[in-house]
Amino acid sequence: MDLIADRGRRVQVEELNTTKLLAHAAKQTRDKKFDDVLVVDVDAHHYENESFGEILPYMENDVLKQLALASRAKGGRGNVAPSGFGYQDMGGRVTRYPLRSSEKTDEKGPHRDIQLGNRWMDAMGVDYSCLFPTGMLSIGLHPQKEMEVELCWAYNRWVTEKALPESGGRLFTMLSLPFSDPDACLRHVETFGDRKGVGGFMVTTVRPKMGVYDNAYMKVYRAIEERGLVLSFHSGPSWGDHTFQSCNRFLSAHALGFSWYNILHCTNWVVNGMGERFPKMPVIWIESGLSWIPFVMQRIDHEYMLRPSECPLLKKKPSDYMRDMYYSVQPMEIQDMGALETTFRMMDAENSLLYASDYPHWDFDLPSTIWDLPFLTDKARHNILGGTAHKLFKLPPRNEAQKANLIKYGNYTAA
Amino acid sequence: MAEQFIGKASEFKDGDRQIVRIGEDEIGIFRHEGEFYAYSNFCLHQGGPACEGLTIANVEERLRPDKTSMGLHFTNDMNFVCPWHGYEYDMKTGCHVKDKSVRLRKYDVVTKGNDVYVVA
């Protein structure tokens, strides 16, 4: 295959093979004995648009289904899902993007996405991954509420009925909610909440307008809490958003966007006392890195002291409610080690932080990014890599050594 | 440290590379503008295969004397990019293009006649 470099030059490369590409990750897995540690990745992705041919037929409304299917017919006359601007692949420098289609999988084996998932999980020493879509993370930008509902429904049926059952239990998910329509959200929770492989529900936070505190959503949260499931918020970039239109480099829009949407909705969540209303429902903030957390804690604790009349439901400081919630680690900003250590202390990382790879996206993190941190205790290492997620999602250890470690660090709960 | 034979110079066209394993080391050997360069294939970021990605010209932003920008341009300096997350290394030094202190382990390359050796 050819990759396009500068000035039109072509670089000839072999076809992509995830196992080969991640050979150095597999070496880390062996060297650091990750087999003995339960490693749960709470945020990994697949490219669901490649399976739209299987997904769209699950849409319920005939007219919308016809629109969606026709838009994908040869000659591509339309766009079903919103797509944004950006250069995630850095002009092909991150080679797994342009080479993606060249990777071979066994046609007689499980679904291609499952086979690819197994390759990267095995290489990284990951035992379980929470699978999320890619393009559908922008579903909140769809101007048509009905289309959002239909696409989420179709994807959620496909992923729980076709994809996950072929993964032998190693892939699980938190299903995307059509958040523009609270009634439809409730129907999703009621329909899919008890299905195998469903650890909870996910809200994409890239949305032009969303009030997580709106009364209309309380029934949705109640239904999630009653089922002992997890609610997560997955962030993303939106370069086209008016806030980011003054960014002239993707770097700026990406760096800020991924943190921004979670900053926004986490603040609203906390200030409106959602932690008081749903104390038993675990909430995870996904893919915003960590450096925003101390910032928001300082910022809203400060204003909370000055304007207590605006958050009467809170019985403790906003940062205390933030420590009651969970955060996925990736993309972890390992630049100023002192600042990172402070961040871990402020957020009580030992009990609130969850390892996430975000593979195969361009800024993925390996488990060694956590394992090698010099300031962590063994317990914190084990908790972050999988112990805490084990408790949240009730994922059984895959061997005796993992079980022994879970017991040793006080995380073991029988499934 | 010993000289390890890795191939014939005549089989290395300008711009060609080879990734070799020597004992426990993995090394990328580049031929660029007639010279040989050899670096550790373990990226300093998260250990990715640093020498196996795209080779691409360095990008600079040109400014006019009045400090206004003329936009981005490729220069004639060549970099190689770690395919995992994009760390970009200078072909001639093995340094990260933005932080010279991030530097891949460099190996000497010796040519004797048509034979190329890496000292590892």
Added chain:
Amino acid sequence: MSSPKTTKAKAAKPAAKLVGAAGKPASDEGMSAKDKANFIKAMMEGLKPAAAAEPAKKVEILRKISAPVPVARKSNPTSDDALKLAAALDAKFAGGDFEALTPEATQALMAALCKLYAANMEAGDKFPVVKDRFAVTGTDAMILCGALLKAVDLQVFELGMWQSWSGV
């Protein structure tokens, strides 16, 4: 929700010693200066396998990646026709025949070549517009450039400004 089977590869050989403090955690109170120094060193050096004990090392070629190549366009029927046409026009011109093409044909050809050349330049595939310094005379070039600018209602200073602003 999961199956308990283990499929991950077991360590195939003794684990290489990695520089760094991994596996040797600091106490709860924080890390010692030595651990910190080790960690920073590890970050700088990356994964550095321990030196093999024996001097005779096996050299194993893992991959050969060949040099990038400029876009090589193979000859094709359209190009062959174009070359033939160019040769025919040159021959007529050499014989003093300036009127081999109608104005309409000249305009169509000029516009097509202009668009094609510009598109290649913008795509980063840069090659000289004519083969060498003597393919056309300076006067030819000035007449054509002037005519092209006039055709799209541009002044020479605008060309200069655009070249300076866009870096082309």
